[in-house]
Structures are given as structure tokens and as C-alpha cells.
Amino acid sequence: MFFKNYRTVILICAAVVAALVVLTYSLKYGSETWAAKRLVLEAAASVQKFFNIPVDWTKNAWSRYVYLVGLEEDNHKLKQTVTELQERLVQGEEGRLEALRLKKLLELQDERQLNYVAARVIGKEQGAFSRSLWINKGSAHGFKPGMPVMVSQGLIGRITDVSWHNSKVMLLIDQSSNVDALVQRTRAQGIVRGAGARDCVMRYVSKTQDVREGDLVLTSGLSNIFPKGLLIGRVSHVERPNFGLFLQIHVAPFADFASVEEVMVATGALPQDLAGQKTAK
Amino acid sequence: MIYYLLTPFAAIVLVVFQNTLADVLFSGWLPLELSLALVIYAGFRLDALQGAVFAFIVGFVFDCVSGAPPGLFAIIYLMIFIISFFVSMRFAAEKLLLIAVVGLACSLIESALVLAVYYFILKFENLSDMLFAFVLQALLVSFLSVGVFYVMHRMERFFNGGKREFPRRAAAGRISVQA
Numbered sequence: 427m428f429f430k431n432y433r434t435v436i437l438i439c440a441a442v443v444a445a446l447v448v449l450t451y452s453l454k455y456g457s458e459t460w461a462a463k464r465l466v467l468e469a470a471a472s473v474q475k476f477f478n479i480p481v482d483w484t485k486n487a488w489s490r491y492v493y494l495v496g497l498e499e500d501n502h503k504l505k506q507t508v509t510e511l512q513e514r515l516v517q518g519e520e521g522r523l524e525a526l527r528l529k530k531l532l533e534l535q536d537e538r539q540l541n542y543v544a545a546r547v548i549g550k551e552q553g554a555f556s557r558s559l560w561i562n563k564g565s566a567h568g569f570k571p572g573m574p575v576m577v578s579q580g581l582i583g584r585i586t587d588v589s590w591h592n593s594k595v596m597l598l599i600d601q602s603s604n605v606d607a608l609v610q611r612t613r614a615q616g617i618v619r620g621a622g623a624r625d626c627v628m629r630y631v632s633k634t635q636d637v638r639e640g641d642l643v644l645t646s647g648l649s650n651i652f653p654k655g656l657l658i659g660r661v662s663h664v665e666r667p668n669f670g671l672f673l674q675i676h677v678a679p680f681a682d683f684a685s686v687e688e689v690m691v692a693t694g695a696l697p698q699d700l701a702g703q704k705t706a707k
Numbered sequence: 708m709i710y711y712l713l714t715p716f717a718a719i720v721l722v723v724f725q726n727t728l729a730d731v732l733f734s735g736w737l738p739l740e741l742s743l744a745l746v747i748y749a750g751f752r753l754d755a756l757q758g759a760v761f762a763f764i765v766g767f768v769f770d771c772v773s774g775a776p777p778g779l780f781a782i783i784y785l786m787i788f789i790i791s792f793f794v795s796m797r798f799a800a801e802k803l804l805l806i807a808v809v810g811l812a813c814s815l816i817e818s819a820l821v822l823a824v825y826y827f828i829l830k831f832e833n834l835s836d837m838l839f840a841f842v843l844q845a846l847l848v849s850f851l852s853v854g855v856f857y858v859m860h861r862m863e864r865f866f867n868g869g870k871r872e873f874p875r876r877a878a879a880g881r882i883s884v885q886a
Contacts (some may be wrong), residue, residue, distance in 0.1 A: 441785055466768055474723050480840050
């Protein structure tokens, strides 16, 4: 009789308790391997592809046939840039060949054994705290959580969730993102953390270090998550607070996250896997 | 039963649709929470059990898609549903001003809860930067709620041949046993 009278109240309370249990469990143990989450991601990615069709069509039509302001000027600038880059390419190729010879000489072997797999961006998720992309390849293509994701300009983030045919990429500017990094010029090491829509912040760099605006920031390879030497961004602003031990360094990522369409995922043996294999041996 | 079977699919379509729309309209700098407006609508118009299931599922899908810890938005949406449900019992007339105020209040409650979880449990910093975005989002949800109620009323009339059916609930502030 009691259950019949208060059935609705009891069921709603049960739903609240279930949500609390799910939240507590996910906060404590993580949720990367949950089948329910993978199913939702797989289904959501399919729906996203469907919604992308009219959106892409409209964007293409707008940018190709309507919004042509400044096209001639852009074309002129691009031609100049191509000429400059061709000169640099020749110089760079010389440098690369020299580096290869020296590397061989020193018997430096690249231990990472990374392969790169291209994937297409099929959606973006930009909430108050999270900044992520969806790509159209998943565990069926060998992707795993933790794999670094890059574009031509450099690192853009890493895979956090994987379903069978889709993956979610946490971007560098996501506030949960932490990447071990170093300043190329001075080799000062720190951690680059996402700062939302604006940029990233490099932390734990001592005030005694010489870091200037314009310095390049690369992955340091210390965390065993990202390979060493991937471009992250450029120092955009440095503050020396009166209190505290560390500099406040703002880093502008190279990649334009709003216009990423294709990415490269570094697959193969992850650095931490290799470390595990070495330990086992 | 069909309602409960279709709700997960509808929730996925809804959440992806609102993300796509937010990306097209605001380039991602402001979320467009149609889902929250619909949860408020569910609080006003649906049976308690149906509404609670809807709120839980939409919240869970939102968690999975947005990257929030699973369960966070599920519980927040459930709370907002319960708040809307009780508000609808006290204020029978669904005036647009009331809906706008409820939408604003619910969005601010949601933001406060999310901020609290991210600050105290996940130890995020620099949350003060988010406050402005949250206020904008609350205003947007307030407008969206009015729009959602207006559209849903029109749809109800269309499907019921020009009449609106009011939810059958107990009037004295107690949730009815079987609506």
C-alpha cells in the first residue's frame, strides 16, 4: 500500500541516488571504459555526421561563392609566402640530411616507433570547461586513450575516449589538459595547461628562468605520454609576480582549433607502453 | 513504453543538435542548452516519472558528449526537473514571464552546481573567468525556455485538434500517485 501511494516519489529518489552513484564512481575510478558511454559516443557521432551535411554545405557555399572579400589580397600574399617557403625548404632539406647523417653517426635510434594515422574531424564540443573534437576513427583503427593528436602546425591534444569507430580528442586549451613542455631557447621545463577559449598557461617555470615573448614551446617527452619535440605554441605573455616562486607564462597554441578539419594520430607503441616493456624485460 | 524506448535516441539527437547549433551560431564561445529548457518544460507538463526519466537520460547523454564526469548533469537535470515540477504545482498559470524567471533561476542553479563540483572536487582554478559566460548562458536559457514553451504549446494544440491537455496532478503540493 505504501509503495503504491508513493511509487513516483520512490522512483524519483531512486533516480537521484542512481545519478549520485554514477557520479561518485566516475569521479573516483574514471569512465573511459564504460560501455554505456561508448555506445552514446558511437550513436552521437553518427547523428553528428548527419547534422554536418547541411552545415558543411552551407559553410562551403558561403566561403566559396559569397564571402570573397580580400581574396585577391590573400592570393598575392600566399604567392609571396610560397616563394619564401620554397627557399626555406631547400635550406631545411639540407639541414635535415645533415641531421640524419649525424644521427646515424651517433647511433641515436628513435625509440618511439610511432605511426601516424589521419582522421577527419566530425564534430566539436566546446562547453564552459571542456574543449574537444570528435574524429571519425576509433578502437577499430588501433586508437587508444592517451594517443597524441597533431595537425601540421603541431600538437593539438590527445585522445580521451574511444568508441569503435569514433574518438574524442581533448584539446590543449581544455582546462583538464596538462602537457609536459619545455621552452626551446632556454630548455626551461614546465607544464602547459589549457586556459579555456583564450590560450594555454605554462606553469611551474621558476622565476630565475629567462623566458621571453616569442619563445617556442615544445613537448619535453618527460611524462611518457607525448613524444619529445612536438610544437605546442609560442609564448605570448610573461608575468613576473611579486609573490610566488614561478613565472606566469601564457602560451598561444600554433593550431587554429576553430578550423581544424583533419588530424594525425600518433599510433603504434605509446611511450608508456615501451617503458612498460622495458621494465618487463 | 514507447516513450521510454525512444527517449535515449531523442536525447542523443537533442544534445548533438544543440551542440551543432551552438557551434554554428556562437562558434563555441557560448553553449546553447536547449536540453535544460526542455527539462524545465518536462517539469511543467510531464508526469513525474516520465519527466524524471527524461531528465536523467538527457543529463547522462549530455555528460557523455560534453566530457563532464558522467552523472554530473544527470543529477543536476533531475534536480532542475524536481524544482520545475514543484514550481508548476504552486503556479498553475504558465505565463511567459514566470517561465522566463524559472529558466533564469534554473540555469543559475545549474551553473552554481557545476562551478562547485569543478572547484571543490575537480580542483579547477580561474573559474572567475567563467562567470560572465554563465550569466550570458542563463539569460539565453531564459529566452530559450519561453521559446520552447511557446513552440510546444503550439505543437500540443496542433496534435490535439486545437485543445491543450493539462497534466493531471494533485493540487495540494503532493506528487500524485498515478498521473
